[in-house]
Amino acid sequence: MIIAIDGPAGSGKSTVARQVADRLGFQYLDTGAMYRAVAYRALEEGVSLDDEPALARIAGSEPIAFGESGPGTVSIAGRDVTHEIRTAQTDRAVSPVSAWPAVRRALTDQQRGYGRSHDIVMEGRDIGTVVFPDADLKVFLTARPEVRAHRRGLQNARRGVGETDEALLLASILERDDRDASRSAAPLAKAEDAVEVDTSDMTLDEVIACIVDLATGERP
Numbered sequence: 001m002i003i004a005i006d007g008p009a010g011s012g013k014s015t016v017a018r019q020v021a022d023r024l025g026f027q028y029l030d031t032g033a034m035y036r037a038v039a040y041r042a043l044e045e046g047v048s049l050d051d052e053p054a055l056a057r058i059a060g061s062e063p064i065a066f067g068e069s070g071p072g073t074v075s076i077a078g079r080d081v082t083h084e085i086r087t088a089q090t091d092r093a094v095s096p097v098s099a100w101p102a103v104r105r106a107l108t109d110q111q112r113g114y115g116r117s118h119d120i121v122m123e124g125r126d127i128g129t130v131v132f133p134d135a136d137l138k139v140f141l142t143a144r145p146e147v148r149a150h151r152r153g154l155q156n157a158r159r160g161v162g163e164t165d166e167a168l169l170l171a172s173i174l175e176r177d178d179r180d181a182s183r184s185a186a187p188l189a190k191a192e193d194a195v196e197v198d199t200s201d202m203t204l205d206e207v208i209a210c211i212v213d214l215a216t217g218e219r220p
Contacts, residue, residue, distance in 0.1 A: 001026070001119045003215055004127035007141035008188060009176045010148030010169075012199055012207065015155075016141060017123035018072075019204070020211050024121070029114050030074070031124035031131070032094075034064045034107050036085035037076040039093040049096045056102035064110060086161045095176050101185040104130075125180055128191035137215050138194035141207070147200045148173055 003026070005017045014030050021028035038059045041047075047054045062077040069080040084090065097103060104126075111131050114120060122131070128138035143151075149170035156162035163169055180188035190196060195214060199207050 001137075001215070002115050002132050002135040003121045003137045003139070003211070004132050004135035004191075004194075005121065005123040005139045005141060005211070006125055006128050006188070006190070006194065007123075008125075008148070008180065009173050010145075010152040011141040011143050012148075012151060012204070013123040013141055015204065016199075016207050016211065017121045019208050020215070021121040023208060023212050024119070024215060027114070027118040027120045029066065029111065029120055029122045031107070031111055031122060031127065033066075033074045033085060034110065035098040035103070036090055036094050037064050037074060037081055038062075038103060038107070039097040040081055040085045040090050041076060042097060043089060043093055049093055052100040052102050055097055055100055056106055059103045059106035060109075064107075083159070083161055086156070086159055088163045091162065091172065095179045098125075099179065099183040099185060104185050125188040126186035128194050129189055130186045133191070137211075138191045139211055139214065140190040140194040140196045142196065142198050143200040145170060145173055145177070 003020065005013050007013050014032065018028045038055060041058050041062060042049065042055055065075045067073060068075045073080055073082045074085060075081065108131050111122065115122060115132055128135055149166045152169050152173070153164045153166045157164050197207060197210060
């Protein structure tokens, strides 16, 4: 079974998808972390964010893995980059990197490979529209921008990495929303058959229960 969870930055996709996967006994895949890993490696190598072929080379030749160094960890080419991909610098780089069609094609191939061999909860911005348009369940998570900025600030504070100023985060989220929705390659969009869940006034447990109910055939 494939559960696709899409939505804009800061909508809670990663936290929700991880816990839904745990509840159902499925594998969890954070596709946003894959784009972040490529962006981090580009910054590390000094690759221009305008150099599509060089960025696609990283995406296509450096495998990305989850959980190799422990639960919740992200590795690229065998290196643990869990914390490095959550810095403010990587935050700024990930949207332009993810806009390149060649980068998206390379990572989509990896993502589909995971989905072919596992019951999986996969989250991102184009899972239900591009990566797995035939997913068994599609959910589009959203929340008001100010709520998303507040949540991202709390998340970064817990991790001890990334921006925590909510005004700056709100500006960044609004800019990211515009970029993601207007890019030519796999823009952020709700699939026609996705269930939209506005989490602005919901607790985490309520969101998880809602999606688990949808996955098991119940309608909340």
